[in-house]
Amino acid sequence: MADINIRKVAKAYGKTQVVHGIDLDILDREFIVILGPSGCGKSTLLRMIAGLEAISSGEIAIDGKVVNDIEPRARGCAMVFQNYALYPHMTVAQNIGYALKVAGISRAERDQRIATVAATLDISDYLDRKPGQLSGGQRQRVAMGRAMIREPKVFLFDEPLSNLDAKLRVQMRLEIRRLHQRLNATSVFVTHDQVEAMTLADRLVVMNAGHVEQVGSAEELYERPASKYVGGFIGSPHMNFLKGQIADDGCSVVLEAGPTLPINPRIGRAAPGAAVDIGIRPEHARRTGEGANLTVRYDFLEELGNGRLFHGRVGDSDFIVQSADKTPPAFGEEIGLRIDPFHIHLFDGETGVRLQEIASVAPARTRALEPA
Amino acid sequence: MRRAYFKNNWIAALMVAPQLLIIFVFFYWPTSQAIYWAFTLEQPWGGGNEWVGFENFRQLLTDSQYWDSVRVSVIYAIATTALAMGMALILALFADRQLTGYKFYRVGLIWPYAVAAPAVGLSFRFIFNPSAGLFSYINHLFPGLWDPIMNGSHALFMVIVAGAWKQIAYSFIFFLAALQSIPRSLTEACAMDGSGVLRRMWDLQLPLMAPTFFFLLVINITDSFTDSFGIVDTLTVGGPARATNLMVYKIYEDGFRGLDYSGAAAQSIILMLLVIALTFFQFRFVERRIHYS
Numbered sequence: 286m287a288d289i290n291i292r293k294v295a296k297a298y299g300k301t302q303v304v305h306g307i308d309l310d311i312l313d314r315e316f317i318v319i320l321g322p323s324g325c326g327k328s329t330l331l332r333m334i335a336g337l338e339a340i341s342s343g344e345i346a347i348d349g350k351v352v353n354d355i356e357p358r359a360r361g362c363a364m365v366f367q368n369y370a371l372y373p374h375m376t377v378a379q380n381i382g383y384a385l386k387v388a389g390i391s392r393a394e395r396d397q398r399i400a401t402v403a404a405t406l407d408i409s410d411y412l413d414r415k416p417g418q419l420s421g422g423q424r425q426r427v428a429m430g431r432a433m434i435r436e437p438k439v440f441l442f443d444e445p446l447s448n449l450d451a452k453l454r455v456q457m458r459l460e461i462r463r464l465h466q467r468l469n470a471t472s473v474f475v476t477h478d479q480v481e482a483m484t485l486a487d488r489l490v491v492m493n494a495g496h497v498e499q500v501g502s503a504e505e506l507y508e509r510p511a512s513k514y515v516g517g518f519i520g521s522p523h524m525n526f527l528k529g530q531i532a533d534d535g536c537s538v539v540l541e542a543g544p545t546l547p548i549n550p551r552i553g554r555a556a557p558g559a560a561v562d563i564g565i566r567p568e569h570a571r572r573t574g575e576g577a578n579l580t581v582r583y584d585f586l587e588e589l590g591n592g593r594l595f596h597g598r599v600g601d602s603d604f605i606v607q608s609a610d611k612t613p614p615a616f617g618e619e620i621g622l623r624i625d626p627f628h629i630h631l632f633d634g635e636t637g638v639r640l641q642e643i644a645s646v647a648p649a650r651t652r653a654l655e656p657a
Numbered sequence: 658m659r660r661a662y663f664k665n666n667w668i669a670a671l672m673v674a675p676q677l678l679i680i681f682v683f684f685y686w687p688t689s690q691a692i693y694w695a696f697t698l699e700q701p702w703g704g705g706n707e708w709v710g711f712e713n714f715r716q717l718l719t720d721s722q723y724w725d726s727v728r729v730s731v732i733y734a735i736a737t738t739a740l741a742m743g744m745a746l747i748l749a750l751f752a753d754r755q756l757t758g759y760k761f762y763r764v765g766l767i768w769p770y771a772v773a774a775p776a777v778g779l780s781f782r783f784i785f786n787p788s789a790g791l792f793s794y795i796n797h798l799f800p801g802l803w804d805p806i807m808n809g810s811h812a813l814f815m816v817i818v819a820g821a822w823k824q825i826a827y828s829f830i831f832f833l834a835a836l837q838s839i840p841r842s843l844t845e846a847c848a849m850d851g852s853g854v855l856r857r858m859w860d861l862q863l864p865l866m867a868p869t870f871f872f873l874l875v876i877n878i879t880d881s882f883t884d885s886f887g888i889v890d891t892l893t894v895g896g897p898a899r900a901t902n903l904m905v906y907k908i909y910e911d912g913f914r915g916l917d918y919s920g921a922a923a924q925s926i927i928l929m930l931l932v933i934a935l936t937f938f939q940f941r942f943v944e945r946r947i948h949y950s
Contacts, residue, residue, distance in 0.1 A: 337845050358851040370842035374864045383860070384850040431850070 287348045287361065287438035287471045288313045289334060294343035296329050303329050305495040306343060316465050316472045320482040320518070321492035328443055330492070331475045335441050336360050348438060363432035364441040368448065369424045371416040371431070378403075378412040381430040402430045405464075422453045429461075433468065440465070442474040446481060458484055479519055483507075491515050509630075513637035516564045516630055522594055524564045525604045528634065533557045538631070542600025544579055547626045560634030567594065567607040569628035577621030581606060583614040595620065688929075694922035701916035713923035722899065723907070723924075730904040733817055734881040740821035742873055745828030750858060752829075753836040763833070770826030774887025781819040782892050805893070809900025812893045816901045819888050820881060828873050835869035836862060867947045875939050882932050904928050 289311040296304040304326040311317050319327040332338040334345055336357035344351050352360050363384075371380050378399050379386075385395045403409045406426040416424055425445065432440060442461070446454045462485055465472045476482050482489050483503040491498040491506065491514075499511035503519075510516035516524045529540040535557050537547045546563065570579070572595075581597035581604050595606040595613075597620060606622065614620055631640040695713055697706040717723045752763050769777075783789070785805055787796050792803045805811040839862060847857045863870075886905050889895060895902040895910060902910070905928065912921030 335849065337848070357845075357848050358853075362849070364846070364849050366842045366846060368840070368842055370840065370846035372843065372847070372861060374867075383847075383852075387851040387856060387860075431846075435850075 289439065289471065289473070290346040290349075291330075291334075292344050292346070294330070294333060294345060295341050296326070296333060296338065297341045303495050304333075304341075307495075307497055309490060309497065309500065311471060311473065314469055314471055316462070316474065316485060316487045317490060318474045318476060318482040318486035318488075319490045319492060320476060320479060322477055322518075325492045326495040327475045327477075327492045331364075331441055331443055331473060334360075334439070334473060335362050335364050337364075361438040362441050363435050363437035363439070364443065365428050365432050365445040367444045369416075369428040369445075371424055371427055373416055376413050376415055377408065377419070377427050377430075380416065380427055381434055384431065384435045398434055399430075402434045405433070406430050421449055422457065425449060425453075425457060429464070433464070436468075436470075438470060440468075440470050440472040442472065442476075444476055445474075446476070447478070454481070461485065480521060483519070489519075491518060493518075509639070510564070511639050513562050513564065513632040513639075516632065516639075520566055522567045522605050522607065524566050524630070525570070525599075525602070526562050526564050527599055527602055527604075529561055529563055531557050531559045531561060538563055538629075540579075540600070542602070546578055546624055546629065548629050548631060549626045561640065562632045562634055562637070564630035564632060565624055565628065567605040569625065570604075570606045571623045571625075572606065572608050572610055573621055573623040575621075576623055579622040579624050580619045581622060583616065583618050583620050585616075586613050691922045691925050694919050695926045697919060699918040699922075701918075706919075709919075713919050714927070717920065717923055717927070722902075725899060726902050726904050726907045729813065729900065729902060730882060732813065733820065733885065733901075733903055734878055736817045737820040737824060737881045737885075738874065738877040740817065741824035741877060742828050742870075744821065745825045745873075746832050748825070749829050749832035749836055750862070752833055754854075766829050767826050769823060770830070772823070774823060774884070775891045777819055777823045778888040778891025781815065781822070781888075785815045785818075785892075805897075807897055809897055812897055812901050816885070816889060816892055816903075819892060820885055823888070824877055824880060828877065831869050831873055832866065835866045839865050871939070871944055871947050874943065875936055878935055878939070879932050882928065882935075904931075 289309075291307055291309040291311075293306045293308060294304060295302065295306045307330060319330060321327045329338055333340050334347075336352065336355065340353050344353050346352065347360055347362070372383065375383065378396075381402055382395045382399045385398065390398075399412070400409070403412055406429060408423060408426050408430065411419060411423060411427075416427065419427065425448075428445065445461075446457055449457060458481055461472075461474075474482075474485055483506075486503060488500060488502055489506055490500050493514050499506060499515045501511075506515060506519045510519060510524075513526065517526065527540050527542065529538040529546075531537075531548075532539050532545060537545050538561060539545050540563075548563075570581075579599065581595070581599055583595060583597045585596050587594040587596060592607055592609055595608060595610075597604050597606070606620065632638065633640060694706075696708060696710060698709045698712070699706045748766055752759050752766065785792060785803075787793065787804050787806065796803055803811060805815045843861060843865075844857060847861045852860060883905055885903050886909060889901055889903055889906045890909075893901040895906050904924065908921045908924045908928065911917045911924065915921075
C-alpha cells in the first residue's frame with residue numbers, strides 16, 4: 286500500500302515561485318505520468334516527493350504519513366535518474382547491491398537478490414563490468430535494477446528514457462510498464478514526451494508553469510482537454526487552433542479568417558459575441574469536395590508512411606490536415622474541409638479554459654458521425 | 658585529442674624553440690653543471706677543478722651526518738604530506754557542504770598559498786616562540802614542555818607544522834575542485850540508496866577523488882623534499898644540533914656556508930635521484946589502484 290497525497294505543495298527559490306500550490310492524489314499501485322515542457326516544475330515536484338528538494342509550503346504524505354521532514358532514505362522511494370547516476374567506480378553488481386550493503390544485509394542474501402534482479406532485467410552477463418563499459422540501454426537497466434532491488438513502495442522516474450535512441454526508448458517503455466505491473470509499486474514518471482506519457486500512464490498529470498492543468502487518463506485528455514494548453518500538448522500532430530467569436534445564434538463560431546463553423550449546440554456558457562479559440566485535431570479535418578465548411582490554402586506535404594500531413598494556412602494561422610489521400614493538391618490551392626461540430630473543441634479566448642458541454646456527448650452518436 | 662599539423666617542420670620547430678630554450682637554460686644546463694661538479698673537486702674561490710670520480714658520493718654516503726639529514730627529510734616529507742593532505746581533505750569536505758558563509762572561508766583557506774615560505778617561517782617563529790605568546794604561558798605552567806630551541810624533536814615538529822600549513826591551501830583547492838566535479842545526481846542517488854553523509858564520503862566521494870589524491874601525493878612529497886628551505890632557514894637554521902637539517906637545507910649550508918661546491922652538487926644529484934625514484938615508485942604501485950572515470 287502506498288498512495289501519495291500532495292496537498293497545496295509549493296516550491297520557491299528565493300522569490301521565484303516554480304511550483305504553485307499543487308493538489309494531487311496518487312492511488313496505490315497507480316502509474317502516474319507527470320507531463321509538461323521543460324521548466325514547468327515537474328521534476329521539482331518529483332524531487333520533492335523523493336526528498337531531494339525541500340518543500341516550501343504544503344505537505345506530501347506517502348502511505349498516509351507526512352514526509353515533509355523525513356530524510357530521502359526513510360521515505361521508501363527509489364528513483365531512476367535521467368543520466369542514470371551510476372557509481373562509476375563500482376561494478377554493475379556493486380551498483381545494484383549498494384542499497385542493500387548500506388542497509389547491512391548479509392553478503393549471501395545480497396548476491397542472491399542481485400542475481401534475481403539482474404535476471405529480471407537481462408543483465409546477468411554484465412555484473413562484473415563497470416558502468417563505463419556499458420551501452421546506454423544497459424546502463425538504463427542497471428539504474429532500474431538499483432531502484433528495484435530495494436523493493437520500494439514508490440518508484441520515481443525522472444525522464445529516464447530521454448538519453449536513449451528512439452528504438453530503445455520504445456522498448457524500455459514497454460519494459461517499464463511490464464515491470465510496474467509485476468512489482469506492485471506505485472510509479473511516478475516525469476517526462477516531456479507526450480507519446481511516452483500516453484503509453485505508460487494510468488493517469489496523466491499535465492503541468493504548465495508550475496500549475497496542474499489537467500489530471501486524467503490519456504483518453505480523457507485527448508477527447509476533452511481542459512484547456513487550450515492541454516489540447517495543444519496532447520496529440521501528435523498537434524491540434525490546430527483558430528480564433529473566432531460565438532455567433533449571435535449561439536450555435537456557430539465566426540472565424541477571424543472568414544468562414545462560419547457550426548458548433549455542438551449543447552455547449553453552454555457560450556455567450557454570443559464571446560471571443561473563443563477553436564481547436565480541431567488534424568485527424569478530424571476531412572478533405573471533401575462538396576459540403577465543405579472550411580478551406581485551407583495548401584503549402585506542402587509531410588509523408589509519414591502510414592498517413593500524410595497536408596500543411597496549409599487558414600487566414601494567418603497554420604493548419605494541418607491528416608489524411609490518407611494520395612493526391613497532393615497544387616501549391617496554393619484551396620482544399621475544402623468538412624469539420625464535424627462534435628469534433629470542435631472550444632476554449633475561452635482569454636483564459637484558454639475549455640467551454641464545457643452541458644452534458645457529455647453520447648459516445649454512440651460521436652462514433653456515428655466519425656469520418657469513414 | 659585534436660592535433661595541429663604544420664606543413665613546414667621548421668615553423669613548428671621555431672614555435673617550440675623559446676620553450677625549449679628556457680627549459681635548456683634553466684633546467685638542463687644547471688643540472689648538467691651540477692652533475693659535472695659532483696664528479697670533480699671545485700676550489701672554494703674558483704679557479705680550476707680536479708676530476709675525482711665517485712669520491713664526493715663515497716664521502717657523503719659514509720658520513721653519519723648525511724644519513725641523519727636523509728632520515729630527518731624523510732620524516733619531514735611523510736609528516737607534512739600526511740598532515741597537509743589530511744587537513745586539506747577535511748577542510749574541503751566541509752567547504753563542499755556549503756554551510757553558511759562558505760564563500761568567505763573558501764577564500765580564507767586559499768590565502769596561505771600566496772604567502773612566501775620565509776614569511777610563513779617568520780610568523781611561526783613568533784607563534785612557537787617558547788618565551789613569548791601562547792607557548793610562554795604553557796611553559797610557565799609546565800616548565801620545559803615546549804622548547805624548540807633546545808629540543809630537536811620539538812624543532813622538527815615546529816618545522817613540520819609550518820611546512821604543512823603552507824601546503825594545505827594548495828591541496829585544498831584541488832580537493833575542493835574534485836569534490837565539486839562529482840555530479841550532484843550521484844550524491845543524490847547515494848542518498849536515495851540510504852547512505853548518510855559520512856557513508857557517502859567514504860563510499861562515493863573519496864573513491865571518486867582518488868586521481869586527485871594521487872596527483873597531490875606526488876606533488877606534496879616532491880615539494881616537501883625540495884621546497885622546504887625558506888621555512889627551515891627562518892625557523893631553525895637547521896638546528897638544534899642539526900635536528901632540522903633537511904637535505905635541501907644541508908645542500909645550501911655545505912655549498913654556500915661551507916664552500917664545498919662539489920659536495921653540495923653531489924647532494925643535489927642524490928636528492929634529485931631520490932625524488933625521481935619516489936615519483937616512479939608512486940606511479941608504479943599507487944596509480945595502478947586508481948580508477949579514472
